Amino acid sequence: MDVYEVFSRRQIDDPLTHVGAVKASDAEIALMLAREAFFRHGEGVDCWVVRRGDMHRVADPATLGGVTDKSYRRQDGYPGVGAKLRRVADQLKDVRIDRPRPKGTAS
Amino acid sequence: MSDERLSLLLALADDELIIGHRMSEWTGWVPYVEEDLAFSSIAQDEMAHARALYEIASPMAGRDVDALALGRRPEEYRNAVICERPNRDYAFTLARHYLYDSADHVRLDSLRDSSWKELANLIEIIELEERYHREHAQTWFERLAAGPVDARSRIAAAFAATIGEAMAIFEPLPGEDTLLADGTMPRSNADLLGVWLEHLGRRLEAAGLERVMESGNEEPVGEMVPTSSGAMEAGDDAAHTLRVPGLQRRDGRWMHVGEFEGAGGRFGRHSPDFAPLWDEMTGLYRAHPGTTW
Numbered sequence: 408m409d410v411y412e413v414f415s416r417r418q419i420d421d422p423l424t425h426v427g428a429v430k431a432s433d434a435e436i437a438l439m440l441a442r443e444a445f446f447r448h449g450e451g452v453d454c455w456v457v458r459r460g461d462m463h464r465v466a467d468p469a470t471l472g473g474v475t476d477k478s479y480r481r482q483d484g485y486p487g488v489g490a491k492l493r494r495v496a497d498q499l500k501d502v503r504i505d506r507p508r509p510k511g512t513a514s
Numbered sequence: 515m516s517d518e519r520l521s522l523l524l525a526l527a528d529d530e531l532i533i534g535h536r537m538s539e540w541t542g543w544v545p546y547v548e549e550d551l552a553f554s555s556i557a558q559d560e561m562a563h564a565r566a567l568y569e570i571a572s573p574m575a576g577r578d579v580d581a582l583a584l585g586r587r588p589e590e591y592r593n594a595v596i597c598e599r600p601n602r603d604y605a606f607t608l609a610r611h612y613l614y615d616s617a618d619h620v621r622l623d624s625l626r627d628s629s630w631k632e633l634a635n636l637i638e639i640i641e642l643e644e645r646y647h648r649e650h651a652q653t654w655f656e657r658l659a660a661g662p663v664d665a666r667s668r669i670a671a672a673f674a675a676t677i678g679e680a681m682a683i684f685e686p687l688p689g690e691d692t693l694l695a696d697g698t699m700p701r702s703n704a705d706l707l708g709v710w711l712e713h714l715g716r717r718l719e720a721a722g723l724e725r726v727m728e729s730g731n732e733e734p735v736g737e738m739v740p741t742s743s744g745a746m747e748a749g750d751d752a753a754h755t756l757r758v759p760g761l762q763r764r765d766g767r768w769m770h771v772g773e774f775e776g777a778g779g780r781f782g783r784h785s786p787d788f789a790p791l792w793d794e795m796t797g798l799y800r801a802h803p804g805t806t807w
Contacts, residue, residue, distance in 0.1 A: 470642045473555075475562035488807055 410459040411437035413444070415451035423455060434458065516574045518689030519630065519698060521592065523574075524582075525687055525780055526621075527567035528593035531583055533614055534560030535795050536601055545604055552650060556611075559643045566636055584799035588792045589782040595756075596679040597779075598788045602672075605658065605665070609672035612651040613680035613714075619648055620710040621684075621703075629697030652717075659721035666723075673718070674729035681707060681758040681770070685780045707770055711761065715768025727761050727768055756783065 408430045414423040426445045431437035437456040446454060465471065478484035537557035544550035568582040575582060596614060601607045622641055628634040658669040684707035693699040701709075711727075718724045754776030762771050777783050798805070 467642070467645060470646065473559060473562070474639055474642045475559065475566055477558065477562060480558075485807055 408432055409437075411441070411456040412459055412462065413437075413441040414455040414457075415445060416453035417451050419452050423453075426451070428459070429456070431456075518687075518692045520571055520574045521688045521780070522693055522698065523567050523571040523633075524592040525594075527564045527571065527582075528591050528779075529597050529614075529618070529683070530560045530567070531564035532591070532593040532791070533597040533610075534558070534564060535791060536597065536599070537607075537611070539601055540604075540607065556647050556650060559647065563640045563643070566640065570632055570636065580799065580804075584796045585803070588784065588788055591784070591788070591792070592780050592782060593784075594679070594683045594685065594779040595785050595788075596676060596683060598784060598791055599676070599679070600787055603668065605668035606672040606675070608651065608654045608658065609669055610676055610680075611647075612655045613673070613676060614683065615644065615647045615651050616714060616717075617680060617683045617710050619644060620706050620713070624701045624706055625699070627700040629700075633698070655717070656721070659723055670723050670726055673723065673726040677726060677729060677761075678758050681711075682756055682774075682778050684710070685756060685758075685774050685778050687780050704770075704773075707759075711770055712767045715763065724763075724768075727763070 409432070410428050411431050411434065412428050413426050415426045416423060429437055429440045429444055431440055434456060437458075438454065441456050442454055445451070534557045537553060537560065541550065541554045541557070544553055564583065565579060568579045571582060572579055577585065596610060599610065619641075622637050622644065625637045626634055626641070628637070655669065658665040660666070684703040686703050687693065690699065690702065694702055715724065715727055718727060756778030757775045759770035759772040759774065762769055
């Protein structure tokens, strides 16, 4: 017997959510069992099963996201940027660019 | 001692920085978007590893991390020339990625046993991320080598074009004897080259592509001219363009015959491809030293 993982949609436009697993000899049996194991009270409007052996897991989950400094990928990697932006914006508030830069002048 | 250790750190870190920079040039241009994300992440890993290595080097060099990464003259960079070559097409990029990351693994694996504990501890962390780089390179290598014909011939041509320069990742370092004597390097670069070639030869034979090993003998490593200033840090040793050893299959395995001659990236000697990369990579730092986000 194989283990089949069971997925549900609570509403028809919801993403599939893992709700549990059933033991079954094939997918047809798994579907037959899953609907009564997990949907008897109207918990969902859609049901999918997949054999656990057909799912694949990363070999090294502890390294997901990296193990060296990647703080620049997250908001907390930029402390003070908002204040800096306001300060610079304040410094530039009287600067008006109301016509194109003349050709040939340095930026 | 610290000079020799610095030359080891800069070889490791500059390789990671420069190949990371080349990899990052693909961001937004990789053949499909999921692979773009994966390859860009690998580029960021390589730069993070360079940063961590520069942090150890910083007090020895008397320069902060940014100054080491971006504030040196071209001839002060110690990366192997293979890292600075332009990306060409994606097959070349993947072949270089495979050769570089498999060679990097051989040297990092050896350095886990270094008598220099600070370095050995960092290598343990770096290797956690390098494992994914090798999986990525190996997976694409196997897919492309299996065909279709266009993919197989492109990856084979890319390997053939770059295997000689890949060997130069193992160019002996300035002061390597001292590093070996005190166990900072448990094994010499010549030994590590042998380990890598045997492994690479087996992988290429498994894919039926071993003929690319032969091409390592056909041409000397591409022209390596002094960088813009012409200054060479290595003195007389640097007088000759680097030549890599030959390759031979003997007793069922691939090995190198002969020695490196002359001097290459480990002595600050680069190809003409380095100057434009350096110019772009360091441009912001040179225009606005000390700038932050």
